[in-house]
Amino acid sequence: MDKFKIGFIGMGRRGDYWLHGCILAREDVDLRWICDIDSEKLEAASAKIAAKGFNPKATTDFHDILKDSEVEAVIISTDWESHIPIAIECMKAGMPVGLEVGGAYSVNDCFRLVHTWEETGTFFMMLENCCYGRTEMMLLNMARQNLFGDIVHCSGGYCHDLRNSLARGRELKHYRLRNYLNRNCDTYPTHALIPIFKLLDINNGNRMVSLYSAASPAKGLMHYSKETGFGTEDILPNGAMHGDVVTTIIKCAHGETIHLNLETTLPRFYSRDLSVHGTKGIFTENGDSFYFDNIPEHHKSEAHKDFYGNIEDFYSEYDHPLWKKTLKEGVTGGHGGMDGLVLSAFAQSVKNGWESPVDVYDAASAMCITALSDESIATGMPVGIPDFTNGIWLCRKEKEKTLYSL
Amino acid sequence: MDKFKIGFIGMGRRGDYWLHGCILAREDVDLRWICDIDSEKLEAASAKIAAKGFNPKATTDFHDILKDSEVEAVIISTDWESHIPIAIECMKAGMPVGLEVGGAYSVNDCFRLVHTWEETGTFFMMLENCCYGRTEMMLLNMARQNLFGDIVHCSGGYCHDLRNSLARGRELKHYRLRNYLNRNCDTYPTHALIPIFKLLDINNGNRMVSLYSAASPAKGLMHYSKETGFGTEDILPNGAMHGDVVTTIIKCAHGETIHLNLETTLPRFYSRDLSVHGTKGIFTENGDSFYFDNIPEHHKSEAHKDFYGNIEDFYSEYDHPLWKKTLKEGVTGGHGGMDGLVLSAFAQSVKNGWESPVDVYDAASAMCITALSDESIATGMPVGIPDFTNGIWLCRKEKEKTLYSL
Numbered sequence: 001m002d003k004f005k006i007g008f009i010g011m012g013r014r015g016d017y018w019l020h021g022c023i024l025a026r027e028d029v030d031l032r033w034i035c036d037i038d039s040e041k042l043e044a045a046s047a048k049i050a051a052k053g054f055n056p057k058a059t060t061d062f063h064d065i066l067k068d069s070e071v072e073a074v075i076i077s078t079d080w081e082s083h084i085p086i087a088i089e090c091m092k093a094g095m096p097v098g099l100e101v102g103g104a105y106s107v108n109d110c111f112r113l114v115h116t117w118e119e120t121g122t123f124f125m126m127l128e129n130c131c132y133g134r135t136e137m138m139l140l141n142m143a144r145q146n147l148f149g150d151i152v153h154c155s156g157g158y159c160h161d162l163r164n165s166l167a168r169g170r171e172l173k174h175y176r177l178r179n180y181l182n183r184n185c186d187t188y189p190t191h192a193l194i195p196i197f198k199l200l201d202i203n204n205g206n207r208m209v210s211l212y213s214a215a216s217p218a219k220g221l222m223h224y225s226k227e228t229g230f231g232t233e234d235i236l237p238n239g240a241m242h243g244d245v246v247t248t249i250i251k252c253a254h255g256e257t258i259h260l261n262l263e264t265t266l267p268r269f270y271s272r273d274l275s276v277h278g279t280k281g282i283f284t285e286n287g288d289s290f291y292f293d294n295i296p297e298h299h300k301s302e303a304h305k306d307f308y309g310n311i312e313d314f315y316s317e318y319d320h321p322l323w324k325k326t327l328k329e330g331v332t333g334g335h336g337g338m339d340g341l342v343l344s345a346f347a348q349s350v351k352n353g354w355e356s357p358v359d360v361y362d363a364a365s366a367m368c369i370t371a372l373s374d375e376s377i378a379t380g381m382p383v384g385i386p387d388f389t390n391g392i393w394l395c396r397k398e399k400e401k402t403l404y405s406l
Numbered sequence: 407m408d409k410f411k412i413g414f415i416g417m418g419r420r421g422d423y424w425l426h427g428c429i430l431a432r433e434d435v436d437l438r439w440i441c442d443i444d445s446e447k448l449e450a451a452s453a454k455i456a457a458k459g460f461n462p463k464a465t466t467d468f469h470d471i472l473k474d475s476e477v478e479a480v481i482i483s484t485d486w487e488s489h490i491p492i493a494i495e496c497m498k499a500g501m502p503v504g505l506e507v508g509g510a511y512s513v514n515d516c517f518r519l520v521h522t523w524e525e526t527g528t529f530f531m532m533l534e535n536c537c538y539g540r541t542e543m544m545l546l547n548m549a550r551q552n553l554f555g556d557i558v559h560c561s562g563g564y565c566h567d568l569r570n571s572l573a574r575g576r577e578l579k580h581y582r583l584r585n586y587l588n589r590n591c592d593t594y595p596t597h598a599l600i601p602i603f604k605l606l607d608i609n610n611g612n613r614m615v616s617l618y619s620a621a622s623p624a625k626g627l628m629h630y631s632k633e634t635g636f637g638t639e640d641i642l643p644n645g646a647m648h649g650d651v652v653t654t655i656i657k658c659a660h661g662e663t664i665h666l667n668l669e670t671t672l673p674r675f676y677s678r679d680l681s682v683h684g685t686k687g688i689f690t691e692n693g694d695s696f697y698f699d700n701i702p703e704h705h706k707s708e709a710h711k712d713f714y715g716n717i718e719d720f721y722s723e724y725d726h727p728l729w730k731k732t733l734k735e736g737v738t739g740g741h742g743g744m745d746g747l748v749l750s751a752f753a754q755s756v757k758n759g760w761e762s763p764v765d766v767y768d769a770a771s772a773m774c775i776t777a778l779s780d781e782s783i784a785t786g787m788p789v790g791i792p793d794f795t796n797g798i799w800l801c802r803k804e805k806e807k808t809l810y811s812l
Contacts, residue, residue: 149629152622152672153651212618212788216558216683217661223555223685227699245559245683247665249653255623259653259665266558267699268688277622277651279629282674286692293633293673382618382786 004347007033007065008056009086010078011045013165013172014100018077019045021334022343024052029347031056033065033074038173062086066093073350075127076100079175080187084109084367087124088116096123098346099363101190103370107386110364110371114388117360125346125356126363128194130272132341135311136195137320139276139283143199147292147318148278154199156192157261157273163224166265167231177234180242184215185374186262187242190366192272193260194358199276200256203361203389204396208258211250212382213373215243220265240265248373250385260369283311290314364388410753413439413471414462415492416484417451419571419578420506424483425451427740428749430458435753437462439471439480444579468492472499479756481533482506485581486593490515490773493530494522502529504752505769507596509776513792516770516777520794523766531752531762532769534600536678538747541717542601543726545682545689549605553698553724554684560605562598563667563679569630572671573637583640586648590621591780592668593648596772598678599666600764605682606662609767609795610802614664617656618788619779621649626671646671654779656791666775689717696720770794 008015008023011034023029034049034056036042046058057064065071066089073096076086080102090097104110117124130136143151162176169177179187200206218240225235244265250258261273274285281292291308319327326337333340345357365388372383387393414421414429417440429435440455440462442448452464463470471477472495479502482492486508496503510516523530536542549557568582575583585593606612624646631641650671656664667679680691687698697714725733732743739746751763771794778789793799 150623150625152625152649153653153669210786212620212655214618214655214657214663216663217556219556219558219685243558243663244685245663247559247655247663249618249620249655251620257620257622257649257651257653259667261665263559263683266683266685266688268683268697269695271693277669277672277674279625279650279672282672284692286690286695287677289675289692291674380616380788382788 003028003030004351005030005032005070005072007035007062007068007071007074009035009062009065009074009076010100011036011038011041012077012079012174015077016045016048017334018075018339019049022332022339024049024054025332026343029343032068032071033057033059035059035062035065041173063089066090066095072096073098073123073346080179081105081175084113088112091116091120091122091124094120094122096350098125098127101126101128101188102367103185103187103189104367106371107368110368110388111386114360114364123350123356124360124363125349126190126194126358126366127342127346128190128358129335129338129342130191131195131198131358132322132338132345133195133272134315134319134323134336135274135285137323138314138318139274140195140198141320142318143276147281148276148283149280151199151256151276151278153257153259153277154196155259155261155273155275156196157263157271158188158191159261159263159268159271159273161266161268161270162264163221164230166221167225167228167235169231170234177231180221180240180265181234181238182241183374184218184241184243184246184377185370186213186246186248186260187370188262188264189248189260189369189373192274193258193366193369194362195274196258197362197365200252200258202252203365203393205393206256207253207387207389207393208250208365208385209253210382210384211248211369211372211376213246213248213376215377216245218243218265220244224265243377246373246377248369250369361389361392409434409436410757411436411438411476411478413441413468413474413477413480415441415468415471415480415482416506417442417447418483418485418580421483422451422454423740424481424745425455428738428745430455430460431738432749435749438474438477439463439465441465441468441471447579469495472496472501478502479504479529479752486585487511487581490519494518497522497526497528497530500526500528502756504531504533507532507534507594508773509591509593509595510773512777513774516774516794517792520766520770529756529762530766530769531755532596532600532764532772533748533752534596534764535741535744535748536597537601537604537764538728538744538751539601539678540721540725540729540742541680541691543729544720544724545680546601546604547726548724549682553687554682554689555686557605557662557682557684559663559665559683560602561665561667561679561681562602563669563677564594564597565667565669565674565677565679567672567674567676568670569627570636572627573631573634573641575637576640583637586627586646586671587640587644588647589780590624590647590649590783591776592619592652592654592666593776594668594670595654595666595775595779598680599664599772599775600768601680602664603768603771606658606664608658609771609799611799612662613659613793613795613799614656614771614791615659616788616790617654617775617778617782619652619654619782621783622651624649624671626650630671649783652779652783654775654782656775767795767798
């Protein structure tokens with residue numbers, strides 16, 4: 001395969017990690033452009049990249065990339081506010097899009113994203129790296145083998161102590177801080193939710209129909225700022241708006257429930273808090289435990305622990321084929337290999353003209369949760385979740401698509 | 407202390423476990439009466455008790471116990487439907503009540519319970535044994551030392567695979583089955599919730615203000631019945647109504663949120679799924695992990711694991727004094743010692759005229775969650791939670807009361 005020639009938009013911390021944790025190490029990717037509206041960030045990024053022997057063109061205007069007919073795709077890794085507007089302009093220009101994760105500010109913006117894709121047909125993929133997590137993929141692999149039986153409930157979340165980067169948001173020019181100072185909602189739903197989409201066939205024979213969100217008090221950042229002296233000019237005057245723990249319950253068309261959790265401003269260990277609950281077995285990430293009803297025939301002579309135990313007991317048999325291959329060939333790319341895998345899926349899909357593994361409907365469905373949780377918390381009421389497919393979810397029942405092509 | 411002379415009402419499985427797992431082994435308790443409306447159960451219970459050398463009087467009418475002036479208190483361990491009516495009659499007769507846990511069928515019934523207590527002044531305690539769990543008590547002990555900082559969120563649940571006893575409900579004459587066949591709500595909220603009341607000062611300076619509940623499909627019992635052949639005459643014809651996973655979000659007066667979970671009809675390991683989330687630290691039961699921000703001064707020279715690690719690392723320093731004493735003297739009574747401790751608290755409170763450790767307001771507040779989650783699931787809407795104290799929660803700010811007297 002020819003090198004995948006890309007432009008990269010957004011040179012913040014995530015952009016830096018993308019390039020130096022994954023992209024620049026790849027033989028099969030050719031970084032043609034970098035872009036950031038902040039010329040200081042752009043210059044620093046150029047210098048750091050040049051020191052590794054690469055010399056992509058640099059611009060503060062992403063439209064310059066769209067005019068370069070050799071570029072095959074862009075990755076958008078900007079602030080959340082500009083995700084959808086830039087993605088729309090790229091699609092209109094016929095430029096394939098890989099969009100970093102984040103939430104939306106309005107349901108309308110999600111519809112604009114969907115309609116632009118439907119009108120242009122330009123390739124679009126949300127780069128949800130957690131779809132490629134080893135645990136997430138093993139769970140999907142096991143679900144496809146019907147080990148959980150009928151899955152009736154899933155939970156997941158983003159539990160990550162971000163207080164330091166939030167309190168240093170001014171210094172880091174981080175978009176997250178302004179969101180936390182002014183909004184109260186699940187600002188970051190996709191990491192847990194899109195892998196759950198795959199488990200529950202959302203937009204492929206199932207869909208989400210409503211949600212209810214509640215936010216705890218927002219005390220964590222204030223406490224942290226007082227204790228550490230970070231962010232005192234931004235956080236101490238009025239505190240933050242973003243609840244320390246934001247809980248969302250989603251109902252699906254076939255009755256399944258999803259419990260979504262966001263906890264980013266308290267001291268804690270990292271967790272995506274995944275759980276899967278089915279008629280034949282369950283998995284809970286906290287505790288790393290599987291529990292199954294029956295030991296299948298071919299396991300009868302083996303250790304019982306294989307069907308009742310920690311995640312380590314299950315990898316050897318149930319790792320997804322893509323992860324078995326990855327482990328054999330060597331894990332590459334940041335975030336434990338997820339970045340490398342999502343980038344490969346993006347490149348292969350664009351090059352081969354495949355369906356998007358995480359398409360515009362998945363992206364809109366996940367991103368809208370932010371705007372809808374905002375509304376639910378503000379009103380104290382449950383809200384409906386739009387059908388961004390306009391009924392296409394009833395027709396699409398293929399379970400795998402090209403999500404995990406080898 | 408003289409022996410605590412009691413009558414015991416309800417000789418089902420819980421009653422049997424109470425007597426043979428705890429009460430009959432106690433030197434300080436004198437079982438004067440047993441009662442069950444089912445004469446077969448009563449006879450079987452009498453025979454089993456007689457075989458151990460005890461000979462309480464037996465009756466199918468609990469009013470007989472109320473006429474016995476030597477009896478100091480009754481324990482009500484009947485079906486959920488009769489909990490409140492029997493408790494009310496006992497209080498009216500001036501007979502101190504220890505009420506087993508369960509949910510209510512209407513908010514009105516909870517108010518009747520409260521008003522009866524207010525009018526009669528008869529001692530009332532809900533025998534919530536989980537308030538006396540080692541983990542729950544250690545968490546409370548740590549919270550009282552402000553180790554978690556401001557607690558903004560708690561979660562808890564009752565995650566227990568009850569499929570076998572449910573599917574054998576007809577044979578066991580178990581009240582749970584008829585509830586699961588006809589109701590869809592959190593039928594069993596108290597085990598997690600009342601210990602959380604203590605952490606969040608509910609009815610003592612704080613209160614719950616609203617809830618929203620959602621239920622997953624009810625597929626677990628049907629699947630189990632098909633697989634095992636148990637309960638085919640009750641479950642297979644129409645399935646069950648009770649969602650396999652019932653999720654409830656509760657909002658409190660000071661903004662704290664509680665995530666409550668009930669999961670009893672899927673294959674799984676037991677868990678009360680407790681978690682505590684504060685500005686200085688968190689605990690999650692699944693994973694058994696504590697995580698704290700700062701290592702206090704007196705720990706600086708010791709292992710860091712004491713402030714970041716599994717529950718075992720914390721017992722030695724943070725066990726509640728009552729549990730330290732209990733472990734020294736030997737754990738007695740069922741459910742890992744909780745039954746013995748809750749019985750002691752009940753006996754001491756009645757004998758000494760102390761305030762009830764788990765009073766009628768706690769009981770009503772917890773039991774009403776069942777009726778309100780029923781309403782929320784049926785309507786798809788959040789519902790308000792009544793203030794059963796009529797404002798007294800604003801005045802009661804003592805944090806310990808006699809809950810854990812030594």
